Amino acid sequence: MKGDLENTCVREGREDAPRSSASDLSLEENLRQILVELGEDPNREALVKTPRRVAKSLRFLTRGYRLDIDKVLNGALFDVCYDEMVIVKDIELFSLCEHHLLPFFGRCHVAYIPKRKVIGLSKIPRIVEVFARRLQVQERLTTQIARTIMEKIDPLGVGVVIEARHLCMIMRGVEKQNSVAVTSAMLGAFRDNPQTREEFLTLVRGN
Numbered sequence: 001m002k003g004d005l006e007n008t009c010v011r012e013g014r015e016d017a018p019r020s021s022a023s024d025l026s027l028e029e030n031l032r033q034i035l036v037e038l039g040e041d042p043n044r045e046a047l048v049k050t051p052r053r054v055a056k057s058l059r060f061l062t063r064g065y066r067l068d069i070d071k072v073l074n075g076a077l078f079d080v081c082y083d084e085m086v087i088v089k090d091i092e093l094f095s096l097c098e099h100h101l102l103p104f105f106g107r108c109h110v111a112y113i114p115k116r117k118v119i120g121l122s123k124i125p126r127i128v129e130v131f132a133r134r135l136q137v138q139e140r141l142t143t144q145i146a147r148t149i150m151e152k153i154d155p156l157g158v159g160v161v162i163e164a165r166h167l168c169m170i171m172r173g174v175e176k177q178n179s180v181a182v183t184s185a186m187l188g189a190f191r192d193n194p195q196t197r198e199e200f201l202t203l204v205r206g207n
């Protein structure tokens, strides 16, 4: 899958930056206004704290914008003499579709073949998290994960498969309830060598 590199830009780490309360209040105020526009009474007891809760929830669900990939990896790269495929499969994934601001969720499978370095296994789900916790389309998310691993680990190749269900399809009745969208990004050996790609896909399927 080909995508724009500029889409993969990882912003400077601002995770520790204090939230500007003005920005939080503005988000809350806008959410109050949305309640009004929907025909609700934002002063109704059960709704009074809803804008604050939703604002906090949205900040969390988009925290990937404020994560710095290098800080996340924190130098967890190790020199090894291992050149077989490394696979981390069934990584839980939650993201927000950028078209409807509704969740899509499922599983992500990541594989790479080391050249000189491997990365701590626990870092792979963290990389997925950095890009999933943003407004996304599944295709771009898949590519960003693959390209980041390619860039940071410099392996012989990377394969990423995401299987996800989109609430914007399911809840709005656009598609059948059980439809799953599958996307993949294959780079290096995974793109050039059908056997490598097939080995990965077979291991992923063997759930």
Ligand SMILES: [Zn+2]
Binding pocket: 097, 098, 099, 100, 101, 102, 166, 168, 169
């Ligand atoms: Zn959508």
